[in-house]
Structures are given as structure tokens and as C-alpha cells.
Amino acid sequence: MHISDPALTLENTSISYGHVSAISNVSLTLAAGEILALIGPNGAGKSTLLRGIMNQTAKMNGHALAEALDITSMPPHRIVRAGILHVPEGRQVVAPLTVRENLQLAARASRRCPRREVQDEIDRVHELFPPLDRLRDTPAGLLSGGEQQMVAIGRALVARPKVLLLDEPSMGLAPVMVQVIYDFLGAHRDALGGAAVLLAEQNRIALSVADRVAVLSRGQLGFVGPCDSLSDSIMTEAYLGTENHSST
């Protein structure tokens, strides 16, 4: 599929840990405003690819572009400044700070959120994630895993991303919390402010909110296309087999 004016482009991206290849020749484009599910089994390379985009892995070969800007060799803080925000696995919040302070810190650190709009942004996160409302003054480290995930996503949203890299937001969460996170992604597309989302997950849950899906297996992209074209046999092969489907 050809995307004019993509928000994020990966061209022939490869990443190795020493002599071990983790990502091989991945090319992918994300349109502004689309949610692309990146699914694949344990160890497929999803986290490595997301960290590679942020230049937080060993050297990446190939190219990463944010709109037309080449971010391949940029330091991570400049990539963030270019509007690429990463919510890594494991719900990273600043544990001793309250929910309010976590969100304030992220909004104030962002050049993309004017000072006078910081409070509006924080209020917006509370509207999006109602369970956080009564927890404004609670240290983030005391929250449940699901609540911390909401804070972590909230911290990225207040920075007004152009591209949001979400790494397994469902990991380790109770089903009810997974539902809250996915309800948010499914129902509040406007709250993403037109950001493109690359949503890494191990399983099909990401398909419930995604526009397209890309299947990663052993560091290589297989199927890329509309979610409703992803067959059970492609999934089985990606998770259990060795055969790869060519990209569409």
C-alpha cells in the first residue's frame, strides 16, 4: 500500500545484537492518524524495532524518517522533540511522584505543549482515563499495573506526539484493565490528535483497534495489510511455522 506523506517510514531496517540478528530488512510506513498493529510471538523483535526507532539499541542499519526528517542517527531526546514518543514495556512512570506530577513533568518537558496548555492537557488525560481521576495526588508507584499503564500513555499524550510507539500495553494486566486501555484506543481516536500509532502486541487484541496489521516473525516482516485480511493460517505460520508471506 502506498502512503503519501507518511508520519513514520522505515527503510530496510536491520538491527543486530553483536552477531545475532534481531531485525532483518524491515520496511514499513505509517500514515498520520492510523493505528498499525505490529504483532508477533515472543522474541520476534517487536521491542527491538521500537527501541531501534528511538535509537536506543545497538546500531541500526537502514533509515528511519519522521515525516521527511531523517532520525536514523539522532540522539533519542531529539527524536522525542521530532514528535516520536515511546511507551516501553513495563509501564515506566516516576514512582515517587504523584500522577499529577508525572503528567506535569512530561507536558513541561515537551516543546510541543505550550506552558499555558499544560493543565488542559492533564485534564484531558483524566477525561480519557476516568480511573485516574481520584488518583491525582497518589504516588504513581502505588498504583496498580493498569493504572500505571494509563499514566505512562498519558505522559506520552500530553507531549502531543506525531507518532506513538506503544509496546505491549496489555502485558501483565488484568483483563478488565486491558479492556480499559483498548477501549481508550478504540473509542478516543480524536484524543490522539492525529498521531500515528505503532502498537506492538503478542496477540490479536491489537487488531480490535488497528487499521492495518504487520506480522513480525524472527525479525522479519511477513504479512502487512488490512486486519480483516489476516487469516488464521498466516498467524499460525508466524507463531509456529517457518514460512513467510510476502508483504502487500
Ligand code: ATP
Ligand atoms: P516479547 O514479546 O517477548 O517482548 P519481542 O518481540 O519484543 O518479544 P525482542 O525483545 O525485541 O522481541 O527480542 C528480539 C530478539 O533479540 C530476541 O531473540 C531477544 O533474545 C534478543 N534481544 C533482545 N534484547 C537484547 C539485548 N539487549 N541483547 C541481546 N539480545 C537481545
